[in-house]
Amino acid sequence: MAVQKISIWQKTPQLVLSAxxxxxxxxxxxxxxxxxxxxxxxxxxxxxxxxxxxxxxxPKQFDVASAEIVENVYDTLLDYHYLKRPYELVPNxxxxxxxxxxxxxxxxxQLRKGIKFHDDPCFPGGKGRELTADDVIYTIxxxxxxxxxxxxxxxxxxxxIKGLDAFREKTRNQKDLDYAQESVxxxxxxxxxxxxxxxxxxxxxxxxxxxxxxxxxxxxxxVDKYGKDLDHRGVxxxxxxxxxxxxxxEIVLKKNPNYHGTYxxxxxxxxxxxxxxDRAGDPLPFIDEVRLPLIEEAQPRxxxxxxxxFDWIGIDRDNFPNMAYKDDKGFHLKEEFAQKFDIYAVxxxxxxxxxxxxxxxxxxxxxxxxxALAYAVDTQAFIDKMSNGRGHALNTIVPLPIAGSExxxxxxWYPHNLQQAKAKLQEAGYPDGKGLPPLxxxxxxxxxxxRQSHEFLRAQLAKVGIELKAEFLTFSDYLRRKEAGSFQIxxxxxxxxxxxxxxxxxxxxxxxxxxxxxxxxxxxxxxDRLYEQMRRMPPGPERNQIIEKMAALFKExxxxxxxxxxxxxxxxxxWLLNMxxxxxxGSHFQFLDIDAEAKAKGLE
Amino acid sequence: xxxxxxxxLYWEAAQKLSRRRLVVICFGVxxxxxxxxxxxxxxxxxxxxxxxxxxxxxxxxxxAKLLGTDIFGRSVLYKILAGTKTAMLIGxxxxxISVPIGVILGALAGYYGGFVDVGIVWLYTVxxxxxYILMVxxxxxxxxxxxxxxxxxxxxxxxxxxxxxxxxxxxxxxxxEYVAAARVIGANDFQIIxxxxxxxxxxxAIISASLQILGAIKSEVILTFLGVGIQDGASWGSxxxxxxxxxxxxxxxxxAGVVFAMFLIIYALNVVSDALxxxxxxxxxxxxxxxxxxxxxxxxxxxxxxx
Numbered sequence: 010m011a012v013q014k015i016s017i018w019q020k021t022p023q024l025v026l027s028a029x030x031x032x033x034x035x036x037x038x039x040x041x042x043x044x045x046x047x048x049x050x051x052x053x054x055x056x057x058x059x060x061x062x063x064x065x066x067x068p069k070q071f072d073v074a075s076a077e078i079v080e081n082v083y084d085t086l087l088d089y090h091y092l093k094r095p096y097e098l099v100p101n102x103x104x105x106x107x108x109x110x111x112x113x114x115x116x117x118x119q120l121r122k123g124i125k126f127h128d129d130p131c132f133p134g135g136k137g138r139e140l141t142a143d144d145v146i147y148t149i150x151x152x153x154x155x156x157x158x159x160x161x162x163x164x165x166x167x168x169x170i171k172g173l174d175a176f177r178e179k180t181r182n183q184k185d186l187d188y189a190q191e192s193v194x195x196x197x198x199x200x201x202x203x204x205x206x207x208x209x210x211x212x213x214x215x216x217x218x219x220x221x222x223x224x225x226x227x228x229x230x231x232v233d234k235y236g237k238d239l240d241h242r243g244v245x246x247x248x249x250x251x252x253x254x255x256x257x258x259e260i261v262l263k264k265n266p267n268y269h270g271t272y273x274x275x276x277x278x279x280x281x282x283x284x285x286x287d288r289a290g291d292p293l294p295f296i297d298e299v300r301l302p303l304i305e306e307a308q309p310r311x312x313x314x315x316x317x318x319f320d321w322i323g324i325d326r327d328n329f330p331n332m333a334y335k336d337d338k339g340f341h342l343k344e345e346f347a348q349k350f351d352i353y354a355v356x357x358x359x360x361x362x363x364x365x366x367x368x369x370x371x372x373x374x375x376x377x378x379x380x381a382l383a384y385a386v387d388t389q390a391f392i393d394k395m396s397n398g399r400g401h402a403l404n405t406i407v408p409l410p411i412a413g414s415e416x417x418x419x420x421x422w423y424p425h426n427l428q429q430a431k432a433k434l435q436e437a438g439y440p441d442g443k444g445l446p447p448l449x450x451x452x453x454x455x456x457x458x459x460r461q462s463h464e465f466l467r468a469q470l471a472k473v474g475i476e477l478k479a480e481f482l483t484f485s486d487y488l489r490r491k492e493a494g495s496f497q498i499x500x501x502x503x504x505x506x507x508x509x510x511x512x513x514x515x516x517x518x519x520x521x522x523x524x525x526x527x528x529x530x531x532x533x534x535x536x537d538r539l540y541e542q543m544r545r546m547p548p549g550p551e552r553n554q555i556i557e558k559m560a561a562l563f564k565e566x567x568x569x570x571x572x573x574x575x576x577x578x579x580x581x582x583x584w585l586l587n588m589x590x591x592x593x594x595g596s597h598f599q600f601l602d603i604d605a606e607a608k609a610k611g612l613e
Numbered sequence: 614x615x616x617x618x619x620x621x622l623y624w625e626a627a628q629k630l631s632r633r634r635l636v637v638i639c640f641g642v643x644x645x646x647x648x649x650x651x652x653x654x655x656x657x658x659x660x661x662x663x664x665x666x667x668x669x670x671x672x673x674x675x676x677a678k679l680l681g682t683d684i685f686g687r688s689v690l691y692k693i694l695a696g697t698k699t700a701m702l703i704g705x706x707x708x709x710i711s712v713p714i715g716v717i718l719g720a721l722a723g724y725y726g727g728f729v730d731v732g733i734v735w736l737y738t739v740x741x742x743x744x745y746i747l748m749v750x751x752x753x754x755x756x757x758x759x760x761x762x763x764x765x766x767x768x769x770x771x772x773x774x775x776x777x778x779x780x781x782x783x784x785x786x787x788x789x790e791y792v793a794a795a796r797v798i799g800a801n802d803f804q805i806i807x808x809x810x811x812x813x814x815x816x817x818a819i820i821s822a823s824l825q826i827l828g829a830i831k832s833e834v835i836l837t838f839l840g841v842g843i844q845d846g847a848s849w850g851s852x853x854x855x856x857x858x859x860x861x862x863x864x865x866x867x868x869a870g871v872v873f874a875m876f877l878i879i880y881a882l883n884v885v886s887d888a889l890x891x892x893x894x895x896x897x898x899x900x901x902x903x904x905x906x907x908x909x910x911x912x913x914x915x916x917x918x919x920x
Binding site for chain 2: 455456460478481
């Protein structure tokens with residue numbers, strides 16, 4: 010057979026192409042070292058972010074993804090104790106907890122001395138200067154500026170500090186208001202490190218607002234220099250500074266060597282045995298670098314965790330049955346995983362429920378029909394089937410770890426009882442559901458989980474003759490419909506802004522009617538009266554009695570049903586130390602430590 | 614008469630198709646799907662909402678459990694059958710919206726030319742410049758989600774290809790002698806388009822319709838998987854979307870079942886579309902086969918002579 014002789018030069022294009030192809034494949038696969046391997050001098054925490062942040066400018070954000078970064082870069086005046094439960098407020102930038110004056114209206118705050126902002130070109134000479142009372146007053150004013158913060162002001166400071174609402178109104182009319190020229194009656198500087206805040210009325214919950222990330226303290230120099238750019242950068246006093254921040258790539262946080270915080274010296278009784286107090290009193294943070302790539306899908310995250318590329322992870326519903334199980338004692342990892350990882354389970358600070366719209370002619374006027382719904386749904390079966398048992402059926406609207414929940418208040422929700430449900434349905438005028446038009450439920454997304462939840466509920470209600478239909482909307486459409494009060498029933502959820510029952514009972518207070526957070530426009534004068542009474546009371550048995558009465562009214566009127574709260578279950582590598590999930594903290598990286606040798610060995 | 618030739622064309626095509634075994638089998642498969650869909654329309658299918666066993670039971674030899682059960686213990690087979698109804702319904706609805714639009718606009722553009730043509734060409738160029746799925750999603754956000762909404766959205770966008778084809782065919786046909794002859798004997802535009810031209814180009818609509826059904830079924834599955842299609846009811850798309858999580862747990866049967874159901878109908882429709890095109894498109898039909906009957910030229914000549 011004749012063979013044509015080909016010179017190497019004739020083959021050049023193929024060779025070049027082949028070389029390019031091999032290089033394209035080989036470079037990302039072979040040449041990139043895995044983070045943390047072989048380097049035990051620098052402690053690196055590998056975690057991920059599941060969503061992009063909205064803004065890193067503290068007053069402009071109120072979402073989980075933003076708070077996770079903001080709380081590492083900035084500090085709040087107060088914070089929640091890392092180890093103690095129930096969640097307890099502790100001073101962070103302050104010498105001690107603020108003192109309440111005799112008038113019960115004035116708090117005096119004493120800032121700690123020597124706390125410095127991160128080194129940044131916005132300061133003279135690039136050196137971070139000391140934090141002073143002026144920064145706090147500036148921060149509160151900027152937080153209250155209607156042009157800066159449209160979102161979190163009503164929840165955190167509205168109607169609480171003297172003169173602040175008027176200041177906010179002024180900012181609405183005058184865009185570039187000079188804060189220094191505008192005095193606010195309730196904000197008073199005493200000296201460089203002391204200031205007073207005067208409340209409109211006695212308010213034991215006010216201090217919790219100062220532990221919330223939108224009220225993180227920031228220097229005016231940064232706002233003046235960076236303006237809108239602060240959405241993507243940060244100059245604070247926090248344990249980490251932003252070293253790298255691509256919007257959809259890997260965020261890198263580097264340790265702030267001048268950080269003021271120390272590891273807590275007290276905790277829960279079992280914390281000592283778990284080694285959670287081994288580093289008591291040591292300066293924070295322990296980890297030099299935190300790497301947070303953006304990974305939105307659950308499955309690649311889990312594969313990376315199992316590969317050792319992440320130090321901890323929450324367990325999603327689909328992976329749970331393969332990796333973990335639940336018994337009477339709690340949650341456990343299956344043997345093959347228990348050798349490699351440690352599991353944790355914490356009661357979440359959010360509750361989920363179905364809001365009933367009282368503006369709806371059918372449901373709003375028919376109490377027996379609402380009660381029939383409450384009897385018809387088997388909440389525990391839902392949790393077992395749809396969430397691998399990771400949740401609790403609630404007796405009140407308040408999640409368990411929160412002050413004023415059913416842990417401290419006696420309350421009993423409707424048991425699942427089909428006979429009772431049918432009896433109530435008959436009382437409502439719809440025996441066996443005859444004549445009852447289908448109920449339409451609003452959902453804020455159409456994920457497989459949401460659709461399956463709907464199918465579960467539909468099957469449950471069908472047993473008593475109630476037909477359920479669904480409207481799956483985008484989250485923004487869903488919010489719009491709820492604000493407009495244009496729905497019949499809606500699948501809803503609320504996460505605690507602060508660990509107090511008031512934050513959940515305000516969801517049914519009539520002045521908060523739609524477009525406010527009381528989307529179902531429930532209105533009961535007695536409930537409102539009790540709420541107003543309880544709102545300004547310090548925690549204690551007397552307050553709990555009032556909450557008990559509110560829970561009873563809530564049960565009788567059923568403004569919402571199908572009350573559940575999740576249990577957050579996750580796992581971490583054995584080399585990750587000091588791990589205790591604290592759901593009131595947006596981020597707890599500063600308390601974590603890594604056994605660098607074990608990690609290096611594990612990754613090999 | 615042209616109609617003699619056309620009737621002969623279909624008869625001949627049918628004979629030709631019936632000689633190919635694979636095509637006959639595929640027609641059979643489509644007939645079964647249509648039958649299932651009809652049973653579904655008349656509520657004669659078993660209720661897929663009923664629990665038949667415990668959750669996630671693997672397939673076994675019992676009708677309801679032939680393809681296993683889902684998370685709530687409902688039969689995967691019954692869900693697939695219910696999804697078949699949805700898929701076929703969407704296929705037929707979308708096609709019955711888009712094919713008439715495509716044929717009519719294509720015929721008008723091709724026959725009249727001028728401003729009518731420019732307007733229609735502009736319209737379909739604009740529509741086809743936006744990616745199809747994105748456009749359907751955008752429309753479904755405006756008119757709402759659900760079965761009717763996506764049928765309308767897909768139907769109102771799906772006519773472009775057919776319109777283009779019909780337009781070019783009509784452009785060619787309108788100057789042929791038999792059309793001129795029809796005009797001479799006093800036929801008006803409506804008669805010419807619908808009695809003389811369209812019967813000669815309608816085979817394109819048949820081929821296009823078979824492809825359209827296929828496209829609509831696939832699009833519905835994609836849209837429902839993305840969460841903008843069928844909202845509350847059985848759909849192959851939502852079954853596939855549920856399966857993404859189930860697969861991690863080792864539960865393969867819902868996905869396997871639905872993928873097989875989809876594969877079968879899409880394969881059958883593909884084979885049938887190809888066969889139809891082979892049989893009906895004059896360009897692809899061999900001259901020898903045409904010669905069996907009256908030749909196209911012969912027919913045209915006859916018409917001219919008569920005129």
